[in-house]
Amino acid sequence: MSTAKKQYKRVTVKSLVDMKASGEKISMLTAYDYTMAKIVDGAGVDVILVGDSASNVMAGHETTLPITLDQMIYHASSVIRAIDRALVVVDLPFGSYQSDPKEALRSAIRIMKESGAHSVKLEGGKEIKESIKRILHAGIPVMGHLGLTPQSIYKFGTYTVRAKEEEEAERLVQDAKMLERIGCFGIVLEKIPAALAKRVAESVSIPIIGIGAGPNVDGQVLVLHDMLGMTHEFNPRFLRRYLNLYEDMTKAMEQYVADVKSVDFPNENEQY
Ligand code: KIV
Numbered sequence: 001m002s003t004a005k006k007q008y009k010r011v012t013v014k015s016l017v018d019m020k021a022s023g024e025k026i027s028m029l030t031a032y033d034y035t036m037a038k039i040v041d042g043a044g045v046d047v048i049l050v051g052d053s054a055s056n057v058m059a060g061h062e063t064t065l066p067i068t069l070d071q072m073i074y075h076a077s078s079v080i081r082a083i084d085r086a087l088v089v090v091d092l093p094f095g096s097y098q099s100d101p102k103e104a105l106r107s108a109i110r111i112m113k114e115s116g117a118h119s120v121k122l123e124g125g126k127e128i129k130e131s132i133k134r135i136l137h138a139g140i141p142v143m144g145h146l147g148l149t150p151q152s153i154y155k156f157g158t159y160t161v162r163a164k165e166e167e168e169a170e171r172l173v174q175d176a177k178m179l180e181r182i183g184c185f186g187i188v189l190e191k192i193p194a195a196l197a198k199r200v201a202e203s204v205s206i207p208i209i210g211i212g213a214g215p216n217v218d219g220q221v222l223v224l225h226d227m228l229g230m231t232h233e234f235n236p237r238f239l240r241r242y243l244n245l246y247e248d249m250t251k252a253m254e255q256y257v258a259d260v261k262s263v264d265f266p267n268e269n270e271q272y
Contacts, residue, residue, distance in 0.1 A: 011046045011087040013119060013141045013185035019046070019218070020207040026219025028089075028209050029227065032058050032075040036224060037082035045086055047209070049121070049221060050076040052091040052151070057225040064150045069096045069107055076115035089143050090117040094151040097122055097131050104131035108140050121188065123149035125175025129182065136183045144179040146172050147213065148191035159236075161212070163192045173200055180204040188221060189213040191238070212238035 005024050008015045019026050028047035031037040032054045040048055054075050055067035069092075076090045090111050097104035108120045119141035122128055132142050148162045156162070163169045172192065179187055186207040189197050194214025201208040201217045210217035222239065225231050229244040259265035 008046070008085070010085055013087065016047070016087065016186055016207045016219075017205070020205070026207055026209060028219055028221035030054075030221070030224045031079050031082075032224075034078045034082045037079040040224065041083050041086045046219070047221075048079060048083065048086045048088050050079050050088065050090040050115075050117070051223065052093045053223050055093075057223060057231065063153050065094045065153075067093045069093055069110060073111060073114045076111060076117045080116040088118045089121050090115065090119070091121050091123075097128065101131040101134035104128070105134045105138055108135040108142075109138065112140055119143060119185070121145055123151045125171070126178060129178060132179070132184065133182050142184045144176070144184045144187040145190065146175055146179075146187060146192075147189045150190075159191070161191050161193065163196055169193075169196050172196065173203060176200045176204055176208075180206050186218075189217065191236075212236060 006018070006022065016026055026047060027045045028049055029040050029045050030049045030051040030053055031040045032050060037048060050072065052064040052067050052072065054072070055061045055064045058075070059067065059071075061067070072090060072093050076088070080088055092104070092107050092111070096107035104122070111117050111120055120135065121143040122132060122135075123145040125144075125146055132144070135142050148156070148159065150159070153159065163172045169192075173196075176187055184206060186209060187200075187204070188209050188211065189200060190210075191212035194216060197208065197210050197213035198216035207218040209219040209221050211221045226234055226239050227242050229241040229246055230249070232246040256265070
């Protein structure tokens with residue numbers, strides 16, 4: 001039997017379901033701007049999430065709550081201009097879908113129409129079921145997000161692991177099954193026990209993308225600035241840093257300052 005993976009010229013929501021069915025793991029990273037998205041897409045990442053984590057890493061807010069729909073559309077449209085292959089998922093920000101299904105649909109339509117994104121992601125389970133159904137009925141693909149849902153941080157009070165108790169774990173499994181049933185194309189599971197994530201991934205046929213949810217899911221997502229080591233104060237156990245850009249960039253900038261001060265830069269080849 002051939003082990004060659006199918007090549008996806010453009011990743012669609014259907015490709016992701018096919019990847020799960022064929023056992024191919026799905027790679028997903030965040031991006032918020034044109035230049036980074038171009039690199040992420042060129043590297044072959046399957047899914048780009050324009051996450052509301054932009055509120056933290058781009059705008060410097062403590063939580064994801066302050067970012068607005070207009071700001072998410074700005075980030076998403078910058079990312080979309082860079083993409084040749086990846087599927088782009090955009091977070092509906094806090095306050096743009098919680099009050100009623102009509103508002104949720106209006107917000108999702110604005111994202112799709114004004115940014116050119118391919119799909120949206122919403123945090124929550126049965127409490128937002130009607131909003132998700134309304135968006136799906138309009139033909140907009142929806143990704144769910146369960147477990148640690150950062151938009152509810154003030155309800156949880158902490159960013160620690162979710163669903164460690166049986167009651168919450170059971171609720172999460174039921175929510176995942178409901179999201180599949182109503183037509184979501186995938187679910188992000190954030191910061192839950194690996195055994196529970198495995199159980200969820202085995203209970204549904206749509207892809208489960210984990211962050212801090214162990215290896216037995218259908219794909220992984222990380223925040224780009226964290227995996228590149230641009231942030232250095234955020235150190236959760238699940239994070240693997242592939243570079244230490246905070247240090248490398250600081251060194252480069254210190255060298256630039258020194259070169260400007262000493263008039264080493266620009267040299268005779270760097271002028272007209
Ligand atoms: O906003 C975000 O970056 C996310 C990921 C943490 C999954 O939702």
